[in-house]
Amino acid sequence: MSHNKLSRRELITATGAAAIGAALAQLGGGIVSKAEAKAETNKWPWPYEKLDPAKTAELAYNEWYRVFCGAAVISSVFSQLAEKIGEPYKSFPVDPFIVLEGGMAGWGTICGSVAGANIASNLIIGPRIAGPDCEHGHTIGSNIMQWYSEANLPVYVPKTPKANKEKMVRTTSSSPLCHISVGRWMEAANKPLGSPERKDRCARVAxxxxxxxxxxxxxxxxxxxxxxxxxxxxxxxxITGQQNCTDCHGSNIPTAPK
Incomplete structure (x- = not known):
């Protein structure tokens, strides 16, 4: 056989080997990039580019109707950073944080909105044990809890509200707890938990x-x-708690509107 020609079998073998080699090269590149992306998640701070607060709020409002409070806050930030930066935000699984709904799986503890904000700030800036460059992740998260407790919420007005179009009742919770925040609003607005008005209110809070x-x-x-x-x-x-429980509990337990 001439050195300048290949038999049909040799041609098929060579072509197959080249294809397998190319596939392995691509696969190997993918494995490396995923490993690198995973390694980057253990280094803080994560890359961050400034976002538009109003655009983020609008995203969170609409996402609330898909994944509720905590995941909506995380999604509103991470979805934009995934587009602007890529990893580690692009592959970050937001949807499991739907568990923050209703004060953690519906138990009325910490409001999912501030829990989601704490998760996001500590992932982006880093945990406070990661060094001095990461201390503000904890600080931002903690101070959002205080802001939430003291603010007359909700503050944000969506472009196209799904309810409360004529009037929005606002309340101050004096607590970051879901059942207090929602309960005070329900009492002031005289709306039940399952009402469109209450849902819109919580979407606006997120x-x-x-x-x-x-x-x-x-x-x-x-x-x-x-x-x-x-x-x-x-x-x-x-103690890691508040001392205003008797505002509602004791002889002054409110009854939920129906």
Whole structure:
């Protein structure tokens, strides 16, 4: 056989080997990139680009109707960063955080909106044990809890509200707990839990929290976030809790509207 010609069998063998080699090269590249992406998630801070708070709030409002409060806040931020930056946001699984709904699996504990904001800030900036460059993740999360407790919520007004189009009742919860926040609003608005008005209210609260979160993250990105943790329960009351439970409990337990 001439050295310049290949038999049909040799040609098929050579072509197959080349195809397999190319496939393995692509697969290998994919494995490396995934490993690199995974490694990057263990380094903080994660890359961050400033976002528009109003756009983020609108995304959170609409996402609430898909994945509810906590996941909506995370999704509103991470979906934009996935487009702007890529990894580690692109492959981050947001939907499992639907568990934050209703104060964690419907148990009325921490409001999912502020829980989602805490998760996002600590993932982006990093946990406080990761070093001095990461301390503001905890600070932003904690101060959003205080802001939530003291603000007259909801603050954000969506472009196309699904309910409460004529009037929006706003309340101050004096607590980051879901059952208190929702309960105070239900009493003031005289609306039941399953009403469109209550759902719209909670969607707006998630949007308000997302707006506040991005404001703080943008300030951090610019090197202008200089706040310290505003309130530390253990130092203030000697336990990781609040001492205003009797506002509702005891002889003054409210009845949910029907």
């Amino acid at each position: 949007a308000s929290a997302a707006y506040k979160l991005v404001e703080d993250l943008n300030a951090w990105k610019d090197g202008k976030y200089k706040e310290n943790v505003g309130w530390v329960a253990a130092k203030s009351v000697g």
